[in-house]
Amino acid sequence: MIYNIPYIAVAALILLGLYALIFKRNLIKMVIGITLIESGVNLFLITLGYRKDSIAPIYTSSPGGTMAFPVPQALTLTSIVIGVAVLALMLSLVVHIYRHYATLDVSKIRRLKE
Amino acid sequence: MNIPDYTIAMVVAIPLLGAFLTPLVSKINDKIRNIFVILVLALNAGLVFLLASEILTKGIKTYIFGAKDLTFPIVRILFEVDAMSIFMAIISSILVLIAVIYSWAFMKENTGLDKYYTLILLLTAGMLGMVLTGDMFNFFVFLEISSIASCALIAFWTDVGESVEAGFKYIVISSMGALFVLFAVALLYGQYNALNIALLSNLIQYTFLDKIALVLLIIALAMKAGIVPMHMWLPDSYGSAPSSVTVILVSATLASLYGVLRVIFTLYGNALSTLIRFDISVNVLIGWFIVALAVISIIIGVTMALIQSDFNRLIAYGAVAEIGYMFLGIGAGIVALGTAYGKIALNGGIFHIMNDALDVALLFLVAGSIYYATRETSLDKLCGLARNMKYTTVFFIIGLLAIAGMPPLNGFASKILIYESTFQINPILAIVAILCSILLLAVFVKVFFSAFMGPKISKYSDVKEVPKSMLISMGIIASIIVFIGLFPDIIISNIVEPASNALIGYSEYVSQVVGGL
Numbered sequence: 001m002i003y004n005i006p007y008i009a010v011a012a013l014i015l016l017g018l019y020a021l022i023f024k025r026n027l028i029k030m031v032i033g034i035t036l037i038e039s040g041v042n043l044f045l046i047t048l049g050y051r052k053d054s055i056a057p058i059y060t061s062s063p064g065g066t067m068a069f070p071v072p073q074a075l076t077l078t079s080i081v082i083g084v085a086v087l088a089l090m091l092s093l094v095v096h097i098y099r100h101y102a103t104l105d106v107s108k109i110r111r112l113k114e
Numbered sequence: 115m116n117i118p119d120y121t122i123a124m125v126v127a128i129p130l131l132g133a134f135l136t137p138l139v140s141k142i143n144d145k146i147r148n149i150f151v152i153l154v155l156a157l158n159a160g161l162v163f164l165l166a167s168e169i170l171t172k173g174i175k176t177y178i179f180g181a182k183d184l185t186f187p188i189v190r191i192l193f194e195v196d197a198m199s200i201f202m203a204i205i206s207s208i209l210v211l212i213a214v215i216y217s218w219a220f221m222k223e224n225t226g227l228d229k230y231y232t233l234i235l236l237l238t239a240g241m242l243g244m245v246l247t248g249d250m251f252n253f254f255v256f257l258e259i260s261s262i263a264s265c266a267l268i269a270f271w272t273d274v275g276e277s278v279e280a281g282f283k284y285i286v287i288s289s290m291g292a293l294f295v296l297f298a299v300a301l302l303y304g305q306y307n308a309l310n311i312a313l314l315s316n317l318i319q320y321t322f323l324d325k326i327a328l329v330l331l332i333i334a335l336a337m338k339a340g341i342v343p344m345h346m347w348l349p350d351s352y353g354s355a356p357s358s359v360t361v362i363l364v365s366a367t368l369a370s371l372y373g374v375l376r377v378i379f380t381l382y383g384n385a386l387s388t389l390i391r392f393d394i395s396v397n398v399l400i401g402w403f404i405v406a407l408a409v410i411s412i413i414i415g416v417t418m419a420l421i422q423s424d425f426n427r428l429i430a431y432g433a434v435a436e437i438g439y440m441f442l443g444i445g446a447g448i449v450a451l452g453t454a455y456g457k458i459a460l461n462g463g464i465f466h467i468m469n470d471a472l473d474v475a476l477l478f479l480v481a482g483s484i485y486y487a488t489r490e491t492s493l494d495k496l497c498g499l500a501r502n503m504k505y506t507t508v509f510f511i512i513g514l515l516a517i518a519g520m521p522p523l524n525g526f527a528s529k530i531l532i533y534e535s536t537f538q539i540n541p542i543l544a545i546v547a548i549l550c551s552i553l554l555l556a557v558f559v560k561v562f563f564s565a566f567m568g569p570k571i572s573k574y575s576d577v578k579e580v581p582k583s584m585l586i587s588m589g590i591i592a593s594i595i596v597f598i599g600l601f602p603d604i605i606i607s608n609i610v611e612p613a614s615n616a617l618i619g620y621s622e623y624v625s626q627v628v629g630g631l
Contacts (some may be wrong), residue, residue, distance in 0.1 A: 014297075021290065027282070034289055041297050048304040071189060072303070075251055079296060082258045086289045089262060093269060093282045100275035111276050112350045 006047040013040030027094045027104045031087065038083045045072045045079070117168045121161055122177040122193045125203065126243045128158050133235035140228035148218050151231045155214055155238065159207040162242075166200045170612055174626045176248065184627065192310055194248030196623055197612035201464070202245040202372045204609070205471050208594075209365040210238045212587045216479055217358040219581035220486055230270060237263035237362055244369045248627070250299045250381075251309045253373065254292060261288035261338070264366050268355040280347075280354040287337060287347045294334035298327040311381055312627035315620065320385035320396070331377045332400075338370035341441055342411040345434050349418075352430035357482025360426070361475040364433065368467055371440065375617060378448065383620035386451065401449030405539075408445050409546055411438030416550045419557045425481045425491045428561060429474065432517060435554060436470040439463075442547060443532040446539050451618070455535045460614045462531025465606060469516070469524040469598065476513040476591045477558075480506055483580040483588070484565065493564045500566040502577045507566050509588045514562060516595050518555035524595050527602035 013036050020033030049072030055063065057070040094104065101109050132154035140147035169175055177193040178184060184192075195203075214234060221227060240260030247253050265288065269281025302324070303309055306317040318324060337344035348367075352360050378386075378400060386397040415435030422428035443463025450456030483506045484499065485491050500507040516523040519530075529551060537544035579585070598605050616623065 021286070030286060034286065034293075037290065037293050041293050041300065044297065045300050045303075048300060071309075072300075075300075075303075078251075078255060082255065082262075085262055086258070086285065089265060090282065090285050090289075093265075093278055093285065096269070096272050096278040097275070097282060100278060109279055112279055112354070 006043060006050075010040045010044040010047065013037070013043065025106045027097065027106065027109075030106070031090050031094065034090065035083065035087060038079070042076045042079055042083075045076045048072050117164055119175060119177045121165055122175060122195055122246060123179070125158060125161050125165065126193075126239050126246065128154060128161070129235045129239040129242065133232045133239065136232045136235060137228045140231070144227070147228065147231065148214075151235065152211070152214055152218075154235065155207070155211045158238070158242075159211050162200070162203045162207045165195065166204055166609075169195055169200050170197060170608065174616075174623060176626060191252050192248040192627065193246050194312065194623065194626065195246050197609075197616040198372070198375065198464075198614075199245045201468070201609055201613040202369060203242055205368065205468055206238070206241045206245065206365040209361055209471060209475055210234065210241075212475065212479075212590055213358045213361040215590075216361070216482070216584050216587040217356075218583040220358050220482055220584055221356065224270075230267070233263045233267050233270075234359075234362060237267065237366060241366050241369045245372050248311050249309050250302065250311055250314065251296075253311075254296050254299060257295060257338075257370070257373070258289075258292050260366050260369065261285070261292060264288075264359075264363055267359040268351045268363070270356060270359065271354075274354070276350075277354045280350040283347050284351045287344075291334035291337050294330045298330040298334075301327040301330075310627060311376065312624045315381050315383055315624050316628045318382065318384055320382075320388050324382075324385070328377070328382055331381075332374060335370045335373040335377065336407070336441075338367065339374060339441075340367055340434060340437055341407050342414045342434065342438070343407075345411065345414075345437075348434055349427045349430040352433065352478070353424060353427040357426070357478050357485065360478045360482075364471055364474050364478070367437070368471055371437070371467065375444065379617040380620040380623055383624070386448075397448050397451045401445050401447075401451070404441050404445030404448060405543065408438045408441035409543065411435065411441065412546065412550045416553045416557065420553065420560075423493050425484065425493055425496075425561065425565070426478070428493070428557065429477045429481055432477070432554060432557065433470070433474045435550060436466070436474060436517065439529065439532060439547065440466045440470060442536060442543065443528075446532070446536045446543070447614075449539060450535075455538045457614065457618070458531055459535035459539075460617065461606065461610055462528050462535060464613050464617075465531060465602075465610045466528035468605070468610075469528045469595075472591055472595050472598070473513055473517040473525055476509060476588060476595065477517060479584070479588050479591065480510045480513060483584055486580055486584070487577050488574060493561060496565040496574075497568040498566070498570050498574060499577065501570060502574070503566075503579050505579060505585050506588070509592050510562065510566065512592045512595060514555075514558040516599070518558060519551045520555070522596075523599035524602065525599075527599060527606075 017033045017036030020029050049069030051066050054066040054068040057067040139150045174196045179191045181190055237260055240256045243256035265281050265285040268284055269278045271277040308314050340348035388396050412435050415431050419428050419431035440463050443459050447456050447460030516525040519525040533544045
């Protein structure tokens, strides 16, 4: 059970993010929803690479013993960098939308036709 | 002629390098910057064509980053290019080149064009990377690069509220889709300790987690490809972006479609013939699912196009219907995997990818020209433009006939393949496809009459023909369309047939990597 806690956290984060994305009307909250999904996926990747009692995968003057898997960590690092870029772009778009519409409510931002 | 392996890496590296050089070059002069960007993309297109001629004669080519040979376990990033990848790369590089030539005059009055061209080059690098890579995580990275760049391009006209709104919609949809892809990649990686597509395909067991990963990948990539019911972002972003950007967006959408094909045919190639409940194999289930979505796309795309009054949105709904035709051909090919008519359906679907890209691109360029000349996109207000814009009218007629699948042009060549093969699976599919094709003709004839025909009105009496760079780019697409329409056999036997063979014969793709270990 105790080893499954990270996976439960992953599921909770992703579902929470999806909930915020689908049901929240504020644009900033939708952005937060996306970042929550992203954190969930990143946590999932990191958890996949962890072994019990392992140390960080650095070979120089390592004390020995099991090492955590380095590849998922590299993947997560890349994914975090991409996530920052997406977050910055989304927030700058929110700023522009606020300038045009003077609101952050999704239900009022519908100048595009159906 | 022998081409070194690193040409594959250069196809992605050159636009990337060009993207970072563009702001520097634009310090000198605007004209030099435009020439620089066109030269970079022309060079890249030349390399893609060289690579294509090599791959189509000699088979799959791989390039390993950072090592000469593969060693186990594969942690290297690998580019693996087969006939299908290079088919998509050819379409992308042609469309981007045309869009950049078109932008010369179309975007001239805008400021911040150094950023515009930088983003276009980044988007090119992302698209080409998506179609050339042989690694799932790398695919995700390029997917994100292309979606970030295309979102910034959709919202390029930040002074218009609609553009920013469409850009936000696009980034929410695409970043969520990309995160689903990453989650699926993590599911596969956790089970098989591999990220390489070929290696994963060799190891895949079709466990419960694999099924979840398959669903996530197909849903996320089909959402980015714009199939109904996940199409709502597409008319908004196609309708609000500058027309030159829309042309590139069309090919970015098709790169996601390539992702769907690669996932189904190569990644899950081994699992496709697995029997599930009631003696139905996996390919029949996936195939019918795709066919159903495709038929809904065709019907909804055409009927929504009928009621639009905005030129760009109307073409965008037409594009949704065309995506439906592609998926119809491909889905029918998956249902009837291994049979002769299944092969024809797949050929038709793949051929239609190229034809749709060209037809839709031409129509969007015509819409952009009309916007450039009159600053108007509403069909209710446009009238009698054929009097002053002769060449644009001719190009629009070519695009109209091509997208509606009229015989001498390229749309017919691929649609006939789809009609005759889907008829063998279920006649209703072919009937729906033909009916909607006729409706599409009606939609565009309506546009033709309301925008180009009609009485002379004083508002548009001094409208001029668009500048040469826009005419040249429309002329290039129109001549390619006519050429393909007149000689479809050349294209089918030289490019399309190898591409569909590469999809069906995925074991070659797999053994190229696994056998080299």
